[in-house]
Amino acid sequence: MLACPRCGADLPFTPGGPGQEDEEGVTELTCEEGCVYPVLGGVPLLLVDAEGYVGRHRESLVTTLAEADRLSRSTLATIRAFAAEEDLVPLADDWTxxxxxxxxxxxxxxxxxxxxxxxxxxxxxxxxxxxxxxxxxxxxxxxxxxxxxxxxxxxxxxxxxxxxxxxxxxxxxxxxxxxxxxxxxxxxxxxxxxxxxxxxxxxxxxxxxxxxxxxxxxxxxxxxxxxxxxxxxxxxxxxxxxxxxxxxxxxxxxxxxxxxxxxxxxxxxxxxxxxxxxxxxxxxxxxxxxxxxxx
Ligand SMILES: C[S@@+](CC[C@H](N)C(=O)[O-])C[C@H]1O[C@@H](n2cnc3c(N)ncnc32)[C@H](O)[C@@H]1O
Ligand SMILES: [Zn+2]
The missing domain is CATH 3.40.50.150 (Vaccinia Virus protein VP39)
Structure with missing residues (x-):
């Protein structure tokens, strides 16, 4: 159902699952051609520049995951593993x-x-x-x-x-x-x-x-x-x-x-x-x- 936003290949994903966890506790999703995306608190971040997004918004992501009671060692390890070196930007959502x-x-x-x-x-x-x-x-x-x-x-x-x-x-x-x-x-x-x-x-x-x-x-x-x-x-x-x-x-x-x-x-x-x-x-x-x- 899901497709890789970078190359269009199939992206196997089981809703509700925690995501595939590696030995460092990083949860990620891999498309059939090998593109890798972070999964935070069970939510896949399927963005062409996932690393840049996680880097820019890492603080807002942590706050959001804490608010949703989805923060764990694994989510922190995932954020660390994916975050590119970027200046922090608050996560704008245009809500009142x-x-x-x-x-x-x-x-x-x-x-x-x-x-x-x-x-x-x-x-x-x-x-x-x-x-x-x-x-x-x-x-x-x-x-x-x-x-x-x-x-x-x-x-x-x-x-x-x-x-x-x-x-x-x-x-x-x-x-x-x-x-x-x-x-x-x-x-x-x-x-x-x-x-x-x-x-x-x-x-x-x-x-x-x-x-x-x-x-x-x-x-x-x-x-x-x-x-x-x-x-x-x-x-x-x-x-x-x-x-x-x-x-x-x-x-x-x-x-x-x-x-x-x-x-x-x-x-x-x-x-x-x-x-x-x-x-x-x-x-x-x-x-x-x-x-x-x-x-
Ligand atoms: C004005 S709110 C509308 C919320 C809701 N649909 C409603 O009508 O009450 C716009 C929403 O679109 C999201 N959004 C903005 N740009 C987007 C994009 N490029 N792709 C997906 N969502 C986006 C924002 O994060 C925000 O939650
Ligand atoms: Zn791909």
Missing amino acids: AAEADGEGLPRRGTTAGPLEAIYAPLRGPQGSTVAQAIKLRIPKKIKGDVCIIGAGAGLGAARWLPRTVAPWVVDLSLRGALLATKTLGRGTPVVADVEDLPFLEDSLDLVVAENVLDLVGDPARACAAIARSLRRGGTAIVSSPDPALGGDDETTLAQLLGEAGLAVTACDDDLLWPRPHSRRRVELYVVQVLTCRKD
């Missing part, structure tokens, strides 16, 4: 503080007072949320593997992911992959970059990238990676608060998906994405959701 604390939008009936008046239209029939639109576009029958890309804290996916689905939970941030899996209560966390998705060609049935493609360095490359990983007849649902990708043309994201070989079958626009910073401050984005099919 409230999202990072796992505080989503309060559920209906749980908030009293003035906030209720603000949240009510976001939940009711007057305004449709991004989560409602995504839920509507998910195929009734899912015939294979599902991948959530840029899952963040998992607060969005918790609202639309069918209960029976245990997805691949991909994020460039280890904290994101772990936290989203915890929020969802299921799934397999993987650290990867959407531009170099580590899945075999034609292997996924559904990919959802909610509010992430506007953040990546090369969105065209990301669209191509999504298209490559999907099976024929598979669905990609991509949402963004900036479908113009920094420019003026709001059809840019749809065009990139089309150029990648994905036919856009539905465009739901003007959807509301509330991002709570605190109980008293909520940012509101207006989002486009594109549903595509690989023919």
